[in-house]
Amino acid sequence: MKVYDISWPTFNGMTEYKDRKVLHLKATKTFQKDYVRESLITIGSHTGTHIDAPAHFLKEGKSIEEIGPLSCVGPAQVIDMTHVETCIDAEEINKIEIKPNMLVLFKTKNSQLQVNAPFNHDFIYLNAEGAKALVEKEARAVGIDYLGIERQQPNHETHTTLLEKNIPIIEGLRLAHVNAGNYFMWCLPLSIPGIDAVPARAVLIEE
Amino acid sequence: MKVYDISWPTFNGMTEYKDRKVLHLKATKTFQKDYVRESLITIGSHTGTHIDAPAHFLKEGKSIEEIGPLSCVGPAQVIDMTHVETCIDAEEINKIEIKPNMLVLFKTKNSQLQVNAPFNHDFIYLNAEGAKALVEKEARAVGIDYLGIERQQPNHETHTTLLEKNIPIIEGLRLAHVNAGNYFMWCLPLSIPGIDAVPARAVLIEE
Numbered sequence: 001m002k003v004y005d006i007s008w009p010t011f012n013g014m015t016e017y018k019d020r021k022v023l024h025l026k027a028t029k030t031f032q033k034d035y036v037r038e039s040l041i042t043i044g045s046h047t048g049t050h051i052d053a054p055a056h057f058l059k060e061g062k063s064i065e066e067i068g069p070l071s072c073v074g075p076a077q078v079i080d081m082t083h084v085e086t087c088i089d090a091e092e093i094n095k096i097e098i099k100p101n102m103l104v105l106f107k108t109k110n111s112q113l114q115v116n117a118p119f120n121h122d123f124i125y126l127n128a129e130g131a132k133a134l135v136e137k138e139a140r141a142v143g144i145d146y147l148g149i150e151r152q153q154p155n156h157e158t159h160t161t162l163l164e165k166n167i168p169i170i171e172g173l174r175l176a177h178v179n180a181g182n183y184f185m186w187c188l189p190l191s192i193p194g195i196d197a198v199p200a201r202a203v204l205i206e207e
Numbered sequence: 208m209k210v211y212d213i214s215w216p217t218f219n220g221m222t223e224y225k226d227r228k229v230l231h232l233k234a235t236k237t238f239q240k241d242y243v244r245e246s247l248i249t250i251g252s253h254t255g256t257h258i259d260a261p262a263h264f265l266k267e268g269k270s271i272e273e274i275g276p277l278s279c280v281g282p283a284q285v286i287d288m289t290h291v292e293t294c295i296d297a298e299e300i301n302k303i304e305i306k307p308n309m310l311v312l313f314k315t316k317n318s319q320l321q322v323n324a325p326f327n328h329d330f331i332y333l334n335a336e337g338a339k340a341l342v343e344k345e346a347r348a349v350g351i352d353y354l355g356i357e358r359q360q361p362n363h364e365t366h367t368t369l370l371e372k373n374i375p376i377i378e379g380l381r382l383a384h385v386n387a388g389n390y391f392m393w394c395l396p397l398s399i400p401g402i403d404a405v406p407a408r409a410v411l412i413e414e
Binding site for chain 2: 003005007008009010011022025028031035036037038039040041042043044045046048049055056057059065069070156186188189190191192193194195196197198199200201203
């Protein structure tokens, strides 16, 4: 059994969505002064690797806890989209065989960016038609290797298309070191009832 | 396959260690005003369900990332200690058959406390001799159903005994709904390199 950590490391100076500087880690007790270490973590619901729940963009949308803490645990398919220059569209998705009920993860050029690089506003994204194609393929969740899954879509159709079907979106994955193929994913969100999105740890298991 | 969520839910008003009020969840964008929801999470490294790394109490101790993100994933044994009135000691532990390399989780009266009750300074704890007995039994990690694993031990011997052997400590579990017995645990910490402890999501699988 081989395990791949596909989480974005959380540290002061990490890349944040639109360089918003929400994340702040602070030592509140240090060994030098207190003979114990403790820390305070200030983190956004959308910092680093995180799961978006329907509540993020839908008025009556469910929270992560409502769709279930295991919504992103199960058979997963990593799809190589490293040739894509702008966005993953329906045509790209329809070239690939995707079984129903898969956790679908897109590996793109985004994974080549450093984890502390300035935010890249031109990141590879999934467009609205691509999201519709994934609904047709009965994806269980959709993950991407950047801190957003869409851009330049003022009505956020990629998010709403997926979230209206209670398909969670995993943003902030790191996939450069993972080959395309089939895995079992454990992506566990922190337990924060009612929230719109939540940081998570994600690993892939190759059996 | 049955899954038990054994995580302490994180919410404003949850029980915190010595009622310190570190945790604060705040909606930074609301659907009413912004047509999107986003949140800011201010959380201690020791809030709710979390894993203590050796770096918590040892000058040269390893961080969670250094002992490995899968340090609390594997075969787990839930041990019924609900009869214990004060502390779990070596005698209690030596009554139980514990195989080497187990993630050992103690279910005590602590699990009967509400998740938002004032901090109970008289919680059931693991004493130093109990920790030594677990080292002898080659426990891989030790978990308990309260926000601390020891009290009234000024030199924190329970922590140091375990952490010196790179045995992580999982605090803040919830076990009232789980029977004693054998499981497979997935307890995944957030990816925060270098930190002393880190919030985690923990589930038990019964096969």
